[in-house]
Amino acid sequence: MALKHAKPGEVVDLGPLGNGLANARTSAIVRTPSFEAVRLIVPAGSEIPAHQVPGRIMLHCIEGRVRIGLAAGPAELDEGEWLYLEGGEPHSVEGVRDASLLLTILFDA
Numbered sequence: 087m088a089l090k091h092a093k094p095g096e097v098v099d100l101g102p103l104g105n106g107l108a109n110a111r112t113s114a115i116v117r118t119p120s121f122e123a124v125r126l127i128v129p130a131g132s133e134i135p136a137h138q139v140p141g142r143i144m145l146h147c148i149e150g151r152v153r154i155g156l157a158a159g160p161a162e163l164d165e166g167e168w169l170y171l172e173g174g175e176p177h178s179v180e181g182v183r184d185a186s187l188l189l190t191i192l193f194d195a
Contacts, residue, residue, distance in 0.1 A: 092116045100125065100188055102149040102165075107184050122191040128152050128181040136178040141193040143171040150185025154178070163187070 092098050092115050103110050107127070115123040122141075128134070128150070136155060145154070147163040154161045154169060155178035162182065163169055171177060173194070 100148060103186055104149075107149065107186055110186065120193050122189075122193070124189040124191075126179075126187040126189045128179055128185045128187065130181045130184050132181045134179040136176050138174050138176045139191055141173045141191040143173070143175075143177075144188075144190040144192075145169045145171075145179075146188040146190075148186045148188060151182040152185045152187065153180040153182055155180065 098115055108129075110125075110127045112127045113125050115125060117123075125148075126145075130150075145152075145163060146168045147165055149165050151162060151164050154163060156171075157176060161169060163185075
């Protein structure tokens with residue numbers, strides 16, 4: 087089933103999912119040739135293995151807590167915290183507490 091993407095001008099609710107977080111799944115919000123936004127769900131104890139993305143990345147932790155594995159050492163994001171990574175920077179994501187994040191990727195045009 088294809089994911090529904092937001093249309094220009096459409097309001098998207100990115101508030102905490104609360105009790106619904108346990109059953110939530112990662113979902114794309116919008117994708118264009120230069121930009122992508124995803125609501126990333128990272129359950130506690132799960133890990134997205136080390137990888138890299140060609141675009142610049144911003145992670146905003148909406149709820150929960152994650153550990154971002156970086157070459158310089160781990161960084162932890164708690165509710166309300168934000169992290170920026172340059173394109174191509176290897177990183178992993180580990181759920182410390184069930185978490186929901188806004189992942190934004192900017193691709194070079």
